[in-house]
Amino acid sequence: MRTGIANLPLHAGKCPRWLFEKMVALSQTIVELLVVEAGPAEVLRRLSDPFWFQAFGCVLGFDWHSSGLTTTVCGALKEAVRGCERDLGLFVCGGKGATAFKTPEEILRLGARHPLKANPEDLVRASRLAAKVDQAAVQDGYDLYHHTFIFSSQGTWVVIQQGMNAAARRARRYHWLSEACRDFVVEPHTAVCCDVRGLTLNLVAQESEAARQSLPALTRERPEKLVADIKRIHDRILDLPDRHQLLLEDLDPGRLKTVFEKSYDRAPQDFVALLETPGVGPRGIRALSLIAELVYGTPLSYRDPARFAFAHGGKDGTPYPVDRATYEHSIRVLKRAVEQSRLGYSEKRQALARLARYEGL
Numbered sequence: 024m025r026t027g028i029a030n031l032p033l034h035a036g037k038c039p040r041w042l043f044e045k046m047v048a049l050s051q052t053i054v055e056l057l058v059v060e061a062g063p064a065e066v067l068r069r070l071s072d073p074f075w076f077q078a079f080g081c082v083l084g085f086d087w088h089s090s091g092l093t094t095t096v097c098g099a100l101k102e103a104v105r106g107c108e109r110d111l112g113l114f115v116c117g118g119k120g121a122t123a124f125k126t127p128e129e130i131l132r133l134g135a136r137h138p139l140k141a142n143p144e145d146l147v148r149a150s151r152l153a154a155k156v157d158q159a160a161v162q163d164g165y166d167l168y169h170h171t172f173i174f175s176s177q178g179t180w181v182v183i184q185q186g187m188n189a190a191a192r193r194a195r196r197y198h199w200l201s202e203a204c205r206d207f208v209v210e211p212h213t214a215v216c217c218d219v220r221g222l223t224l225n226l227v228a229q230e231s232e233a234a235r236q237s238l239p240a241l242t243r244e245r246p247e248k249l250v251a252d253i254k255r256i257h258d259r260i261l262d263l264p265d266r267h268q269l270l271l272e273d274l275d276p277g278r279l280k281t282v283f284e285k286s287y288d289r290a291p292q293d294f295v296a297l298l299e300t301p302g303v304g305p306r307g308i309r310a311l312s313l314i315a316e317l318v319y320g321t322p323l324s325y326r327d328p329a330r331f332a333f334a335h336g337g338k339d340g341t342p343y344p345v346d347r348a349t350y351e352h353s354i355r356v357l358k359r360a361v362e363q364s365r366l367g368y369s370e371k372r373q374a375l376a377r378l379a380r381y382e383g384l
Contacts, residue, residue: 038095046083046095048354051103052361053079054111059364063112063175064202070173071181071200093185093196094119097171108137112176117150123170123184126150130172141178148299152207153182155298157197159305160208162224164188165195208235208294224312226294235294238311242291242300246284253310 080092117126134143165186174180182199
């Protein structure tokens with residue numbers, strides 16, 4: 024289930040190497056402590072919460088609200104878990120740009136190397152479907168460029184992926200959690216956050232059920248007929264508001280014919296199968312949605328599944344520069360806590376818990 028979305032501004036600059044190395048060390052001790060205290064499943068639940076993830080990035084010393092927090096924190100987690108997978112029961116795959124496309128390969132490789140209670144092929148499918156939904160079924164103007172898939176040896180998983188809107192200079196983060204995922208294409212999110220509400224093609228909204236039924240049926244029509252329908256839409260005069268996401272100039276009937284032919288040959292039986300059809304991306308889905316609305320009068324949802332609220336940080340000196348001595352001290356304290364937890368000495372942890380309750384943390 025998608026558990027939230029964060030909207031973040033694009034910031035220039037890179038994470039200093041010295042800071043990234045400390046982020047790896049600190050995130051490793053935090054994850055180890057969480058695993059000892061509550062198990063791998065709880066780590067996934069925390070990471071699926073966009074508020075907790077944002078706070079986690081702040082604790083690691085990264086900039087409080089920039090888009091780079093997502094990619095850098097996920098990269099630090101991947102390095103922190105590397106080599107400790109068997110002990111932690113956690114595995115991290117994917118990343119930014121070209122690395123995201125290697126996620127299925129990494130899942131299968133880890134699945135062959137470690138005993139899992141889930142079929143690695145099922146994990147690959149979950150990874151691909153989460154990306155497909157946020158790229159094609161929810162068209163909000165953000166193109167995915169980061170995809171991290173984290174899973175446990177029990178087969179539970181979390182997806183953290185991010186899209187970019189270059190024109191608005193904003194990035195949007197999407198969180199998914201497997202535990203309550205009953206349906207990939209019917210309201211899979213429990214919280215969606217951003218600062219602007221707009222018109223978004225949302226084919227996973229409850230009110231888009233008729234469209235989800237119609238789109239697979241349309242793919243069984245001959246491609247020539249679908250192309251003719253698109254041309255007919257082009258010939259009509261549509262008075263669309265400026266923020267409308269379904270721009271007809273984005274649709275080239277000639278190019279879409281190839282997409283229609285692929286879906287026609289495979290004849291998907293439902294909306295999930297349509298999303299999984301190779302070559303059927305956002306433009307193909309958008310074209311079929313327009314045709315469904317034109318031919319069948321099926322209502323589409325333009326509800327934007329997003330609102331915003333977040334805060335805190337450090338890399339750029341806000342609210343203050345990273346204090347290296349304090350950072351090192353935090354790592355040492357947490358490492359001792361992990362060691363003592365494993366040995367059964369819990370007094371310090373209990374004292375920390377009491378202090379946290381006293382401080383209202």
